Structures are given as C-alpha cells and as structure tokens.
Amino acid sequence: MSTFFQQLVNGISLGSTYAVFAMGCTLIFGVLNIVNMAQGAFFMAGAYFGLEAARLGLPTPLALVVALLGGGLLGMLSELVIFRTLRARGGHRWMGLVASLALARMMVGLAQEIFGTQVQRYPANGLLQISWEIADVRIQLLQVVILVVSLLLMALLAFVLQRSSTGRAIRTVAFSEDVARIVGVPVGRTILATFFLAGALAGAAGMLLGNLFNVVSPFMGEQMLVKGLTVIIIGGLGNVPGAVAGGFMLGLIEVFSVAYVSSSFRDAIGFGLIFFILLVKPNGLFSGFEERRA
Amino acid sequence: MLELRKLCVGYGPIDVLKGISLSVPTGSCVCLIGANGAGKTTTLSAICGLVAASSGDILFEGQPIHCVAADVIVRRGVSLVPEGRRVVSNMSVEDNLLVGAYTRRDDKIGVDLESVYRRFGRLRERRKQFAGQMSGGEQQMLAIGRALMARPRLLLLDEPSMGLAPQIVNDIFRTIREINAAGTTVLLVEQNARKALSIASYGYVLESGRINSEGKAGDLLKSPQIVAAYLGGA
Numbered sequence: 001m002s003t004f005f006q007q008l009v010n011g012i013s014l015g016s017t018y019a020v021f022a023m024g025c026t027l028i029f030g031v032l033n034i035v036n037m038a039q040g041a042f043f044m045a046g047a048y049f050g051l052e053a054a055r056l057g058l059p060t061p062l063a064l065v066v067a068l069l070g071g072g073l074l075g076m077l078s079e080l081v082i083f084r085t086l087r088a089r090g091g092h093r094w095m096g097l098v099a100s101l102a103l104a105r106m107m108v109g110l111a112q113e114i115f116g117t118q119v120q121r122y123p124a125n126g127l128l129q130i131s132w133e134i135a136d137v138r139i140q141l142l143q144v145v146i147l148v149v150s151l152l153l154m155a156l157l158a159f160v161l162q163r164s165s166t167g168r169a170i171r172t173v174a175f176s177e178d179v180a181r182i183v184g185v186p187v188g189r190t191i192l193a194t195f196f197l198a199g200a201l202a203g204a205a206g207m208l209l210g211n212l213f214n215v216v217s218p219f220m221g222e223q224m225l226v227k228g229l230t231v232i233i234i235g236g237l238g239n240v241p242g243a244v245a246g247g248f249m250l251g252l253i254e255v256f257s258v259a260y261v262s263s264s265f266r267d268a269i270g271f272g273l274i275f276f277i278l279l280v281k282p283n284g285l286f287s288g289f290e291e292r293r294a
Numbered sequence: 295m296l297e298l299r300k301l302c303v304g305y306g307p308i309d310v311l312k313g314i315s316l317s318v319p320t321g322s323c324v325c326l327i328g329a330n331g332a333g334k335t336t337t338l339s340a341i342c343g344l345v346a347a348s349s350g351d352i353l354f355e356g357q358p359i360h361c362v363a364a365d366v367i368v369r370r371g372v373s374l375v376p377e378g379r380r381v382v383s384n385m386s387v388e389d390n391l392l393v394g395a396y397t398r399r400d401d402k403i404g405v406d407l408e409s410v411y412r413r414f415g416r417l418r419e420r421r422k423q424f425a426g427q428m429s430g431g432e433q434q435m436l437a438i439g440r441a442l443m444a445r446p447r448l449l450l451l452d453e454p455s456m457g458l459a460p461q462i463v464n465d466i467f468r469t470i471r472e473i474n475a476a477g478t479t480v481l482l483v484e485q486n487a488r489k490a491l492s493i494a495s496y497g498y499v500l501e502s503g504r505i506n507s508e509g510k511a512g513d514l515l516k517s518p519q520i521v522a523a524y525l526g527g528a
Contacts, residue, residue: 181365
C-alpha cells in the first residue's frame, strides 16, 4: 500500500509540471489555433535560464521569475520572427510548423554549444535535503514546493483569462479576429501577449521539472513537446482546465506504469492512452464541457 | 460627423463600392438601404477599418480614417453592431459587454454596464450565461450593448432586424431611436427599408455599389420608385 501512496505523491508532483507546460501549449495550439513546435525548446531554455540564475546565486523564487520571463520573451520572439511574418504573407500553417521546428532545432544546437551535451544539475539548495516520512511514504519539500508553484501558476492563468481585460481580449481573438477588431481589441498585440503567457508557462515548467529530476539537458524539450501535445488532446484542445487535468493524469499514469509494470512500458502506456482516447472521445475527455473552453 | 467621398472598395478585381459619397451629420440617424449584395456591409466594414478602401476618403469628425487601424477607429468613437450579431458565443454575457469596453481605461465602465443592464433587463438576468445560449433577439441586444460599452459617438448598425420576429424588431428599433435621441449619431444599414426609413431622418439607396437615390426619409417613403423596388409596392 505504501508503494501506491508513494507513487501517488510522485505522480502528482510530476503531473503538476506537465500541467503547467500543457496550459501553455493549449493556449497556442488550441486557443490561437497556431502550431508552434518551439514550445518544447522554450521549456528547455527555461530550465537553463533557471539554472544559470541559480548558479549566479539568485534565490529559487527569483530564478523561477528569470525562467518565466526568459521563456515568455522567447515565445514573443517566435511570434514576431515566424508567425507574424508568415501571417502577413499569407503563409500556410504548415510553414509555421516547419519554421518553428527549425527554431527549436537551432535553440537545441545553441544550448549544446553553450552548455555542452552533458546533463547539468542545479546547485544544492535547501529544497532537496528536506523531506518527511509519513507511514513509509517519503515526501520531499521539493515536491511540495513544485506542486504549490504549479497550482499558483494555474490560478494566475485562470485569473488572467477569466477576469482580466487581456484575458477577455484573448478569448475574443480566439473566437474571431474580425470580432476582436470590431470591439477595438488590437489583434496583433493580443496574440503577442498570448505567446508571452505560453512561453512563460513553458519556461517555468522547464525549471520545475529540471529541479524535480535535477537534470537539465539540451534535449529535454523534445520529449516534453510530445507530452504536451498528448495532454492537450486528452484535455481537449483549447480547454485550460482540461490541460490541467490531463497533465496530472499523464504524470500519474507514467509513475504508476513504472512502479507496477515496467519502466520500458512508460511511454507505451502513456501514448497508448492517447490512441484510445482519440478513438473513443475525439474531442478530449472533457468534451462535455465544451463551453468551458478558454 | 462622418463623410464618405467617392469611396471605392474592391475585393481583388471586383469593385464592390464604385465611388459612393454620403454624409452623416452629428446627432442624426441616417439609413442606408438596398438589396442583398449592393455593398451595404462593405461600406460599414470600410468605415471600421476592416477592409481597405482602394480610393476615396472616409472622414470622421473631419479627420481621414481610411488608413487608421480598426482598434484606433473604435477608440476615436465609432462602434459597429455587425451583421449576424457576432457575439462571442463561448463567453458570458457580462464578459461580452466588458470586452466592448476594452478600449477604455476610465472608471465609468461599471456605470455604463449598469445602464446597459437597465436598458436590456434580459441581459442582466442572463449575465452569467454563455452568449451562444441566448435567443437571436437577446443576442442582438447584447451586440448593441457591447457596442455601447465603448461609448461611441457614431454607432453603425448592420441589419439589426435580420432573422428576428416582428415584435422583437419593433423593440430593437425603439431602442435604436432612444440611443439616437440620447445624442449618439446613428448610421443604420437595413434591408427592411420601411422600418429603417421610419426611424431615420435621411436615407441613401445603394444599388450595385452606387448611391442611386437619396433624400429625406419621408420623401423616400413616398417616392414611387423606392416603393416599387424596396417597399413591396404597398
């Protein structure tokens, strides 16, 4: 029984980082309907931004802010350099897909050049050493902090989307760019803000996961992008609460399949699930709540 | 307040508007009537900056606005109630109204929200509901309310009667008249010519991209040509 609870704890903290990353993905892929394959690279970059900030001696909360801002600025850059340019020229969405894939590759190459291909680790901070044992279940302070930070980011995004003027503008642009123009929403600037939010969430998720596993590598973004896509399909494209639920779900499924089946089956089970969901509920598990789309 | 001078708009090689001129004096209610495809919606889209004019001028309060971005035009005081209402269906009624005030940073937004709710009681009852779940008439009220939230000095309405029951149409037109009486200048585009001319002071008749006749609303209602072409020969 203690294995079960131990894996539950591990799965929830892992899943919370997936959820943060997936919220960013669903904003771009689902809400704006843009295919940005560089989201994974922003995740990787966020992990390095956080790492460098921590090495410079910044406290962890400030390092997280650096990862957030760094990821957000990269997101804005991808919009300005790639997607806005392509839209202005009437480019097809496939072009955006390929161009953003190229950007991701360039960023991976750059990270290899700067940091090397060796896995890097966060400098020791208090978070790793502290843990509690409750009835054979070990809970690290780090896991708790990651969960709390993830929940705060979720609450923040929900607040921005549901309650702020920018959030209403984003939802209006997602509904129709012409309607947004009619009510006076500057469409270009609103899309740019959405890219910032999505990039910032990816960057934050990168730092959180980098801390959780204490592993940062130039290649960590590629796998994550596939996971992000999995989660937003499970949760329903553009559905932010769905992305959160899907993120926790994928984290738990991965952890439990490692614990009870075998670690080599981890991806087979996770991605087997997406096949199954696509067949049974093509609009995502939460398609009954279509009106909750952001 | 608004003046179009020899405005031409084309989509690709096809000219939809072939040089139309019209003027909407401050405080007036002017209507633009015409059949399907005459270019009525294109005229409004050009004024709002949604489509580019190929030649001619659009002057709002004496300033040219034909190369100004759509959101800046809203900021200057021009709001559109679009054809087919176009409320954001997956957003609540209240959020639809609040996004209408996007361009404003003043502290009177709450006051205006209250006055829209006072004007349209149904919207207050349904303010937490998704806009897409409302009836056509309620969505039309919402579209008008959303436009009012920007505090426009010129309100453009595109076919507000479309697809609505006669009783609802009467309510909507009474509202438009009230808005105009309260000081907002109105340019109304309608296929329902009789209804439009009954509240407007002046009318223009658009046919295949040209202004074919114009005059005081009362005169147009009596003109034999207009009666035959647009008022069903009654």
